[in-house]
Amino acid sequence: MKKYKILLAVSLVAIGLMTALVASINEKKDEQEKLNQVPKVDRWETKNEEFRKHYPRQFDSWKETKKSDEIHDMLKEYPELVVLWAGYGFAKDYNAPRGHFYAVEDNRNTLRTGGPVDEKTGPMPTACWTCKSPDVPRIMAEDGDMEYYTGKWSKYGSDIINPIGCVDCHNPETMELQVNRKYLDEGLKAAGEKTLAEATQQDMRSMVCAQCHVEYYFAKTPLADGKSAAVVTLPWAEGTLVEDMEKYYDNMEFKDWTHKVSKTPMLKAQHPGWEMWKTGAHGKNNVSCADCHMPYxxxxxxxxxxxxxxxxxxxxxxxxxxxxxxxxxxxxxNINEKRERKNELHKKAMKALAAAHLEAGKAWEVGATEEEMAPILKDIRHAQWRWDYAVASHPSFFHAPEETLRILGTALGKAGDARIKLAKVLAKHGAGDYKAPEIKDKKQAQEIIGLPFEKLIEEKMKFRNGLMQEWKKEAEKKGVYNPKSTEGVEDKTSYN
Structure with a gap:
């Protein structure tokens, strides 16, 4: 009898467990069905917190990018960068990229965007917001692309307030992957690549990233009303390799800035991650960005x-x-070995370029002619473009290690060619014994190029304590900003 009681008890426990398991499975099925349904969300809802109501797991994992909050001052680690970018905003302030959560905050805080006092002041155009927020495609849809591209960066300070998030990659009405910035498709067409209309779901898992992680420039475009727009444009009409884009820029005699010391017409690479990725093993096998950076x-x-x-x-x-x-x-x-090889060439090219700029500056000082300097400046322009291209595509050593080393090798070679030619010019003008100073730290480098660092900080802090706070209040009144979304966020910079 006791034996049967034990069997009955075991059977009842088993039935109970099976019932609980079935209930759990059914509950998960119900939850999955709810997840598969697309709730009604406004097409241009850009407050990321609003999506948590419907997609809590995705939102909570997105918010984990908040933990990637370290400020890594690249100018402090590599002070030669200050000389390489003399006369350009990156010589003022350049940190390693942080998590998507900080995209807007870092754009407002960097010294590169200056200290505007109203919507018409500041050194940068509106286009500098383009990849920082889902509010950008919302504004493009409301005002039109050309209106968005006109004016100063401070024009949309109270409108562009939410960091990179849901609407950057998804259409909230369907939750399908969607590229919300037109210039990518225009660039693909110019390059003869597969367009967005032809893209598969797997392609789109990279395309949504490519709308920002690409090389671009601001094309000055006159408008009918007399205004001028700085339009984000991808330089792919000649192709998507580093030499192709170099040719594109040379053919149109484009320059991002004129170097303050060497007088070279310079190019600044942005972040050509997609272009580098497609030359590597992952890109060639269509392993998408999301496969690695957003695993299931x-x-x-x-x-x-x-x-x-x-x-x-x-x-x-x-x-x-x-x-x-x-x-x-x-x-x-294996990965660390590739990184070390890239770092070795990166540092050599960077030091050679810094010396070339300073030697060119000395050559001008002692009377070198434009005819003598023209081939030297071309070498410097091409060398730094290639070095920057390989480095600005931050994980290039991983995405395309062979291509990265090839590009850095040509950068180092061209920098060497420039310095050989400079040695001859300097000797001709009686300065053959000139030796470029060794760059020891960020402060010394900024003094060499005459950068008023303390003044820039003063202007920025006045902006951050004044106009920037007004932007937040205005954005809250407009209903595009939820102050709770940034509660407890430490305001970090490299300068305070």
Whole structure:
């Protein structure tokens, strides 16, 4: 009898567990069905918090980008950069990129955007907001692209307030992946690449990233009303390789700025991540950006993409190890070796370029002619463009290690050619014994190029404590900003 009682008890427990399991499975199925339904969200809802009501897992993982908050002052680590960018905004302030959560904050805080006092002042155009916020495509839809591209950066200070988020990549009415910035499709057409209309779902998992992680420039475009627009344009009409874009810029005699010391007409590479990715093994096999940077996460019966977009090496079991059949230790060792090789050439090219700029400045000082300097400046322009292209595509050593080393090798070679020619010019004008000073730290470098660093900080702090606070209040009144979204966010910079 006791035996039967035990069997009955075990059976009842088993039935209870099975019932609970079935209930759990059904609950997960109901939840998955709800997730698969597309709730009604306004087409231009740009407050990311509003999406948490419907997509809590995706939102919570996106908010994890808040943890990527370290300020890494690249000018302090590599003071030669100050000389390389003399006369350009990046010589004032340049930090390693942080998480998407900080896109707007970092754009407002950087010394590059200056200290505007109203909507018509400041050194930068509105186009400098383009990749920082879902409010940008909203404004483009409301005002038109050309109106958006006119005026100063401070023009939309109270309208562009929410950092990179949901509407940048999704149409909230359908939640389908969508590129919300027209210039990408225009660039693809110019390059003869597959257009967005032809793109597969797998392609779109990279295209939504490519609308920002690409090389671009601001094309000055006169308008019928007498205004001028600085239009984001992708330089792909000759192709998407570094030499193709170099040719494109040379043919139109374009320059981002004239170097303050060497007088070189310079090019500034932005962040050509997509162009570099497509030359590497992952790109050639159509392993998308999302496959590595947004791997799938499984929670019970729920599967979703991780929106904590960052370094895949911090989550290798869900990113790399889905495809690679080696140990994490072996894979990391291989990656670190590639990084070290890239860093070696990067540093050599950077130091050679800094010296070339200073030597060119000395050559002008002692009486070099424009005819003598023309081939030298061309070498400097091309060398720095190639060095910058390889470095500004931050993970290029990983996405396309062979292409990265090839580009840095040509940068180093062209910098060397410029210095050989400079040695001859300096000797001809009686300055053959000139030696460019060694760049020891950021402060020294800024003094060499005559950068008024303390004044820039003073102007920026006045802006941050004044006009910037007014922008936030105005944005809240307009209903485009939720102050709670930035509560507890430490206001970090490299200068205070």
């Amino acid at each position: 996460v499984q929670e019970g019966g729920i599967k979703y993409t991780d929106h904590n977009i960052g370094n895949p090496l911090e989550n290798m079991d869900k990113s790399c190890m889905n495809c690679h059949r080696v140990s994490e230790k072996s894979l990391l060792a």
